[in-house]
Amino acid sequence: MSTSESALPAQEQARLVEESKRLAAFQAVKDHLLPSYTKIGIGSGSTVVYVVDAIAALGPAITKSMTFYPTGAQSEELIEAAGLNLAYISKLPSGTQLDVAFDGADEVDDDLNLIKGGGACLWQEKIVAAAAKKFVCVADFRKLSPRLGTAWKKGIPIEVLPMAAPRVLDALKQMGSHGARIRPGLPGKAGAIVTDNGMWIIDAPFAPLLLPKDSEKGLHAENESSGVWTVDALADRLIKLPGVAEIGLFYGQSGLEVASGAQKPVAAYFGMADGSVEVRGAGAS
Structure with a gap:
């Protein structure tokens, strides 16, 4: 605005x-x-x-x-x-x-x-x-x-099996997501928000995600722990984490x-x- x-x-x-x-x-x-x-x-x-x-x-x-x-x-x-x-x-x-x-x-x-x-x-x-x-x-x-992550700072929504949430959070930290957290329930409700599928949501912030054209400008994703990713590479990595049901990257x-x-x-x-x-x-x- x-x-x-x-x-x-x-x-x-x-x-x-x-x-x-x-x-x-x-x-x-x-x-x-x-x-x-x-x-x-x-x-x-x-x-x-x-x-x-x-x-x-x-x-x-x-x-x-x-x-x-x-x-x-x-x-x-x-x-x-x-x-x-x-x-x-x-x-x-x-x-x-x-x-x-x-x-x-x-x-x-x-x-x-x-x-x-x-x-x-x-x-x-x-x-x-x-x-x-x-x-x-x-x-x-x-x-x-x-770039995704420029204005939307809450993080990429990730739908996870509740029992896997701690492990997924550990993996996200290793991938360079700072401040990834389980989304809390509505005000007045204790615990995590529960989806229609009985899952939890983790919101995982990352640095703005690079596009193919960024490589022409000399911008490249670095090693995994840097937290700098292209859209496709991050999506592919996230969906393969054990316990992840679906991710909010389309x-x-x-x-x-x-x-x-x-x-x-x-x-x-x-x-x-x-x-x-x-x-x-x-x-x-």
Whole structure:
């Protein structure tokens, strides 16, 4: 947020952010939800509220033939409240893909890699995103960063088996993550937050993650203990730690590059502070 924006009263700042989310959501739905689509993934988070609003605004004449697949309880409630058809990803027939999935992010870098999991739904979110032919990210201007870990300082969310958490924390320290910790429960709840899958979340801060183009500038990941990693190398190392179920790095290839299983969005829509919408990646279908 710029100096002029940060000088705004808190209430006006909040209104600006919410309006930017709404604008990005409506533009993304306009560009990527074709009337012929029948299976749509709906993610989690505050921006997804506006995605569902945009879909519902199309009217039942268009949405009655569509079925919507949530990533968790929040998106399930949004789908039902909007009067849209609800189904579950566990019931999606083998070999079938979602036409498109919409979801938010905690941070997005220049190559459209994402950090997700601030709301502790990262495993379900990745399953739904990877089940879609194309995944579209919707966010506000605060989520746009040159490198992951630049603005999002809370760390990479890692979903772990509770019994493995101490060992994973030890490994993260050896990998150069300073301040990795088990995410606590909500205020008034003792102990760790428990995901829908009965797991815990570890938040692991790292130095901003490098991209392939950084090597051209003479920037390179050093040895493991330095804590300096590329996105792909860190993701590969984290997912291989015993006891780790899933990680909040969405990386690799997009649905434009592979036929199935893509984690990276084909496009990211950012509502900007000036009322515009910035699109990174593919635009309209």
